[in-house]
Amino acid sequence: MEIHRFEKLWLVAALLLIVAFIGTIVYGALGAGVAMVDDSGGTVDPDDPTASDNFREPGVYTTDDGDVEVYVIARQYLFSPGSTEPIQVPANTEVTFYVTSGDVTHGFNLAGTNVNTMVIPGQVAEITVEFDETGDHHIVCHEYCGVGHHDMRGTVDVVPQSQFEVSDE
Ligand code: CUA
Numbered sequence: 131m132e133i134h135r136f137e138k139l140w141l142v143a144a145l146l147l148i149v150a151f152i153g154t155i156v157y158g159a160l161g162a163g164v165a166m167v168d169d170s171g172g173t174v175d176p177d178d179p180t181a182s183d184n185f186r187e188p189g190v191y192t193t194d195d196g197d198v199e200v201y202v203i204a205r206q207y208l209f210s211p212g213s214t215e216p217i218q219v220p221a222n223t224e225v226t227f228y229v230t231s232g233d234v235t236h237g238f239n240l241a242g243t244n245v246n247t248m249v250i251p252g253q254v255a256e257i258t259v260e261f262d263e264t265g266d267h268h269i270v271c272h273e274y275c276g277v278g279h280h281d282m283r284g285t286v287d288v289v290p291q292s293q294f295e296v297s298d299e
Contacts, residue, residue, distance in 0.1 A: 170256060171228055171253070171254035171255055171256030172184075172228075172254045172256075173252055173253060173254065174230050174252060174253075174254060175252070176231070176232075176251035176252035178232070179203050179230045179231075179232050180203070180232075184201055184228065184254075185201055185203060185228075185230060187201075188201040188202055188203050188210055188211060189201060189211055190211070190217060190218060190219065190296060191296065192296050196223070197223065197224040197225070197226065198219055198220060198223055198224070198225045198226070199225075199226050199228065200217055200219065200225060200226070200227045200228065201228050202217070202227060202228070202229045202230075202238070203229075203230060203231070203232050204229060204230070204231045204232070204236040204238065204249045204271065204282075205231065205232040205233050206233055206234065206275055206276050206278060206282070207271070207275070207276065207278035207279065207281055207282035208282065208284075209238070209269050209271075209282070209283075209284040211284075212269050212284030212285065212286070213269075213282075213283065213284040216266070216284070216285035216286065216287040217269075217284070217285070217286045217287065218286075218287045218289055218294065218295075219261065219286060219287070219288055219289070219294070220288070220289060220290070220291040220293075220294035221261050221262065221263060221264050221288050221289065221290055221291060222260065222261070222262065222291060223260065223261075223291060223294075224258060224259075224260050225258070225259055225260065225261065226256060226257065226258040226259075227245065227255075227256070227257045227258075227259070228254050228255070228256055229247065229249050229254070229255045229257075230249060230250075230251070230252070230253065230254045230255070231249045231250060231251045232251070233251065233275075234251065234275050234276065235248060235249065235250050235251065235273050235275065236248075236249040236271045236273050236275050236282070237249060237270065237271045237272035237273035237275075238255065238269065238271070239269070239270045239271075239272050240259075240267040240268070240269060240270075240286055241267055241268040241269075241270055242267055243259065243261070243267055244259075245257050245259050245267075246272075248273060249273070261288040263288065264288045264289055264290055265287075265288055266285055266286070266287050266288070267285070267286045267288065268283055268284070268285060269283055269284035269285060269286060270283055271283065
């Protein structure tokens, strides 16, 4: 069977495109630090996250290594902390967010950053980030969670390390 030269060229080009498309999907799924929500952050009682030690007093804590841990509970239609008072974290420091839900599935997205996760009842979403610059980031709930979904928001305030204080309670 005789295949025309241009026909062969198109076949090769089409094959290369398919390989390239599969490549972009694989990179999108596995590269660039993309990860599915799993239970690596642990689990809590979905009916009462505060029954778990780490979520008894949600808030901002420093570890012995000087890293910062932030525990947040999302509920219709507030992030606590985050909504009624901003979450204050230092710049140029490793900050790990542990986020869980006390009712339905919510979202936790820090606008202008790559911090973005689903918040699933019973599961603790864990995200580590280091902010290079100071400034405010809006927390956006991006999973429809009820009639107040569009009002569910909060603030993360990144301050210079010298201004960062942990309120011990
Ligand atoms: Cu919470 Cu939408």
